[in-house]
Amino acid sequence: MIAAPFFAGAQVDRSYYYESISQKFTVNEDTTVDVEETQTYRFNGEYNKGWRSIPLNKVSDITEVEVIDAATLIPLVRVFSSLDKTDPVSWGKYYVSRSGGNLNIEWYYRAQNESRGWILKYRLIGGVSFLKEKDELYWNLLTDYDVPVLRADATVVIPGNTYSPNDLQSEIYVQSAENPNKIIQNNRTYYFSADNIATRGVVTIAAGWPEGLLDRGAFWRQFLLVHYVPILSVFIILATIIFITVYWYRTEKVGQGRGTIVPEYEPPRKLPPAMAEVIVREKVTPKGWAATVVDLAVRGHVKITEQSFELFGKLFASWIPKNYVIERADSPKTDPLQDYEKKFMEVLMPAGRFSTKEVKIDRIRGRQLYVEMKKLEKELYKETELDTNAYAKPVSKDAYSTIGLFILLFGGVFSVPFGLEMAERGFRYLILVAVVGLCSLAIWLFVKFEARLSAEGAISKEEWLGFKMYLEKAEKYRLQNLTPETFEKFLPYAIIFGVEKQWGKAFEGITLEPPNWYSSTGQVHAAAFGTSSGGFSSGFSASAFSASFSSSFTSAFSSSGGAGASGGGGGAGGGGGGGGGGAS
DSSP: OOOHHHHHHSSSSSEEEEEEEEEEEEEEETOEEEEEEEEEEEEEEEEEEEEEEEEEETTSSEEEEEEEETTTTOOOOEESSOTTTTTTGTTTTTEEEEEEEEEEEEEEEEEEESSSEEEEEEEEESEEEEEESSEEEEEESOOOOOSOOOEEEEEEOOOOOOOGGGGEEEEEEEESEEEEEEOSSSSSSSEEEEEEEOOEEEEEEEEETTTSSOOOHHHHHHHHHHHHHHHHHHHHOOOOOOOOHHHHHHHHTTTTSSSSOOOOSSOGGOOOOHHHHHHHHHSHHHHHHHHHHHHHHHSSSEEEEOOOOOOHHHHHHHHHSSSEEEEEEESOOOOOOHHHHHHHHHHHHHSSSSHHHHHOOOOOHHHHHHHHHHHHHHHHHHHHHHOOOOOOEOGGHHHHHHHHEEEEEEEEHHHHHHHHHHHTTTTTTHHHHHHHHHHHHHHHHHHHSSSEHHHHHHHEEEHHHHHHHHTTTTGGGTTTTTOOOHHHHHHHHHHHOOOHHHHHHTTTTSOOOOOOEEESOOOOOHHHHHHHHSSOOOOOOOOHHHHOOOOOOOOHTTTTOOOOOGGOOOOTTTTTEEEEEEOO
């Protein structure tokens, strides 16, 4: 028999153990189970808080939690935050929370050198297992208690029936416990017990009865009744996502433009590459800025120098990522620049020079570049809107619609767990109000600010996609005048569309001299534009430059920021429930 030596506590004069833990399970026809758990402690020294933790992983929910003084049968008062256990004002109160996948109950009192007991009441939803030919309550009475328990027992009561006790099954499994006992008292009542359960000992019971005694369909009705607020919240979020998707499709895809795309042999409306990308993608990407650099070079405003790496020879040099230096041209051309292009050159080369290698290393410069480029993006968007009349709703304010989508995503991720917590606190409808508010805000932001092409802009987008078609399939049009000048002139646009290799392939077999705006610090024998033949013998690789330049921007931006147990299977600790408890 376990007695006084089995104490817990850091101090010799302060310890406790459980005289008994007694549980009664009343199984209802609607499949819920009402639990009445009486915990009797023996205290040596003063204690002020008891606690119980029940895992939620094997049940749908635990509701209607109460704590009652076993001696007086007076219910404790529920509060909605943890209290100071030493404050007399806290005594006689209890708090329920959810964390770590457990339902946690703690209650406050004053007990000293005495035996005290409390009754914990709660309702299990989804605690009964529906097996092939029977129903079963498979439950851990205790698993993780930090002190010994002298005796644990449980009574299971099922609804009235016409079965005989022989139609029922029961089993008990124990670890680190003595005298396991099971009795089927009649056709409604099971009794289980075990003695001298050591620290972290396990007692698991299984009670089975024929199928048909419970209304299995009631489980789903009960589940919906308990969880209707988070379920409705998820439904509202999904409905919002569907609405936004349908709205976007109808406004962006249906009835826009001419509906056909045909090849275009010149850049439509002679827009620069970055503006073209804004019209096609409704944003500018690092590729768009790389294309802008090449465009400025072709037009004579900057020069590009490749910094070659030849320590291990030319063969290995081709495998190493390239770095580039961009410098203002000594005698720049006089053709007019767009306002955003002037600003871009100032941001990129404040001292007349930019190195992809240096910006990857210099975090301060990277942060500065990030801030300035974000401002420049907005200026580009506004300039594109004014110059092209392509947007019915400005792309410069599209960030607000992104915020709306973020709000929707945030609400979707946190609505269910937050809703369960609010329901536990008695504020069941608060999460529903919050979800409705967030979804309404998301819809308003998206509808009001989501960038939308005008009829003219939709036609312009189709024209640009036609130009992409030409760049991508240019080798089919060899009879046309494919000159070196055309090659350089259209190269920036090939970069924004990601078809620079296809564009270069159209010039295979044509001798192209190295451009005067490009040089290399070493001899790098790589075919121009990533093609396998043709091009410059010491040539500019548009793909390599775009990758290196985009990588430097990415670096800058990132620097900113089964079978049932009652039939004979199973084992100790395999059921639902269990958990631990204690005092402090």
